[in-house]
Amino acid sequence: MLFFTLQGAEDLGQRVAAMGGWGVAPHEERDFDMGEHKGRPLVDPRGHDVFVLAALHGGGAASVNDRLIRAMFFCAACRDLGAARVSLIAPYLPYGRKDRRTKDHDPLSARYVAQAVEAMGCDQIVTVAAHNLAGFENAFRIPTLHLATEALFAALIAADDKAAPCVVLAPDPGGIKRAQLLHEALQAIGVADVGFAFMDKRRSAGIVSGSLFAGDVAGARVHVLDDMICGGGTILRAAQAARAHGAVTVHALASHGLFTPQAITRLSQDDGLDALTVTDSAAPFVQDTPKLRVVGLAPMIAAAIARLHGGTTWPLPPASAPQPRSLPFAPGQ
Template identity: 50%
Template sequence: MLFFVLNGSGLLGSRIAAAGDFDCAPHEEREFAGGEHKARPLVSVRDREVVVFHELHAEEDASVNDRLVRLLFFVSTCKQNGARRVTALAPYLPYSRKDRQTKSRDPVTTRYVAALFEAAGADAVVTLDVHTKTAFQNAYRIAAIDLTTVELFAADIAGQSDSTEIAVVSPDGGGIKRAELVRKAVERRANRPVGFGLMEKRRSGGVVSGSLFAGDVQGRVVYIVDDMICGGQTIHRATDAIRARGARQVHAIAAHGLLATGAAEVLNGCGLDSVTLTDSVAPLPAAEADALGSRLRVLTVAPLIAGTLRALDAGTALSDLPPEVFVPRLVRP
C-alpha cells in the first residue's frame, strides 16, 4: 500500500503512518501564478493499492473547496497513472450536513460530493463520523466507509467514571442514534446503567430554536455527544438545559472540532466542565483551542484509521479491528 499525505495534513498524517508502521510515500506539490497548482506522486503507482489522505476543513490559507479539489486531482492522477485501487481518506467530510432538501430548490451537497469522487476515479472513500450515515452510504456508488468513534469515546467515558451515575445526551433529534450507541457502549464497559437525554432543536433560516428536554440528569455526570462542534451554540443550549435540571457535571464530546471564530467564548460561557474532541481536525484552530484552555481534551484517531487501512489492505473485516485501536490516547493536554 502506498500512503500519500497531501500538504497541510502532515500532523495527523504522520500520526496515522506511525500508528500503522508504514511510510508516507513521496509526492510533489507546486503552486503557480494565478492560484493554480499541480501535484504528482514521486514513485510509481502502477498496479498498486493507493491511499490519499487529506484533511478537508477550512484554514486561513486554504478553503474547503481548495482542499477538496486538491484531493480529487491527486486521486485522478494516481488512477490515470495505473493505480489498481485508489482510496480517498478524509476524516472530516465537508458538505455532509446538507443531505436532503428542506426548502424549495435546496441543493443536496452530499450527493454532489459523491459524484465528484466517483468522477475522479476513487474506488473508495473513507471518512469518520459523517453527519448522517445513511445519507452518506446512499449517496455513493463506490465503497463508502464511515468509521465510528463510538468505542473510542465510550472507553474514555468509562475510564473516567466513578460511582456517580452517568447520562449521555443528544443535543438534537438527528443525533439520537449516535448518542444511543455511545450510551450502550458505556453501559457495557462500565457494567452499570447509563441514562439518556434529548434536547429539542429546530433550525430555520439560520435561527436555532427549541427548548424541550427529555431525560433524567439530576445529580448525574452528563456527556453531550455530537458529531462536530462548529460555532458551539448547539452545545451551549443543551448545557443550559442540563444545568437547569441539576446535573453534577456536564461534558461535551464530538469527533470534529471545526471551532469557528468565537466558538471558545460560547463554550466557555455555558459552564461546561470539559470539551473532548478528536484530532480529525489537526491542528485545531489555535486561538479557539488556546481560549478553551484546560477544558480542552483531544483524543487521537490515528490508531483507528491506521488499523482500518491495514484491514482494507489485507482484505479483513473492519468489524474485527483489534481492541487496542479504541484505547483513548490524549494528544492534548
C-alpha cells in the same frame, strides 16, 4: 501499497504511518498565480494500492472547496498513472449536513461530492463519524467504510471514576441515534448506570428555537454528544439546559472540532461546560485550554488501511481509555 498524506493532514498522516508500520510516500503540491494548483506523486503509483489521506475541513489559507478539489485531482492523477486502486481517506467529509432538501430547490450537496469523488476515479472512500450514516452510504456508488467514534468516547467516559450516574444527552433530534449508539457502547463495556436524554432544536433562517428537554439528569454526569462543533452554540445550549435540570457536571464530546476562531474562547469561558473532547480529525485547529482534550484517530485509521489492503485483519483499538493530547495551535492556523 503507497500511502500519501496531503497538505493539512501531515501530522495525522505521520502518526498513521508510524502506527501501521509503513512510510509516507513522497509527493509534490504547488500553488500557481491566480489560485491554480498542482499535486503529483513523486513515485510511480502504477500497479500499487494507493491510499490518500486528505484534510477536507476549512480554515487557514485553504477553504473546504480548495482542499476537496485538490484531493480529487491528486486521486485522479494516481488513477491516470496506473494505480491498481485508489482509496480516499477523509476523516472529515464536507457537505455531509446537506444530504436532503429542507427547503424548496435546495441542493443535495452530499450527493454531488460523492459523484465528483467517483468521477475522479476513486475506488473507495473512508471517513470518520459521518453526519448521517445512511446519507453517506447511499450517496456513494463505490464501497464506503465508516469509522465510528462511539467506542473511543465510551472508553473515556468509563475511565471516569466519579460516583455520580452517567447520562448521554443528544443536543438535537438529529443526534438521537448517535447518542443511542454511545449509550449502547457504554453498556457494552460494563457501564451499567447510564441514562439517556435529548433536547429539541429547530433552525430556520439562522434562528434556533425549541425548548423541550426530555430525560432525567438531576445529580448526573451528563455527556453531550455531537458529530461536529463549529460555533459551539448547540453544545452550549444543551449544556446550559442540562445544568438547569440539575446536572452535576457537563462534558461535551464531538468527533470533529471544526471550530470558528471565537468558538474555543466561547466554550472555555462558559461555566456550564466542564470539559470538551474532540478527535484530531481537523487538527491543527485549537489553542491550548484546560477544558479541551484531543483523542487521536491514528490507531483507528491505520487499522482500517491494514484491513482494506490485501484483506489484512487488524483488531480495532481496544475499548480502553485513549490518552488525550493537547494541541497548542491557534484557531484557523
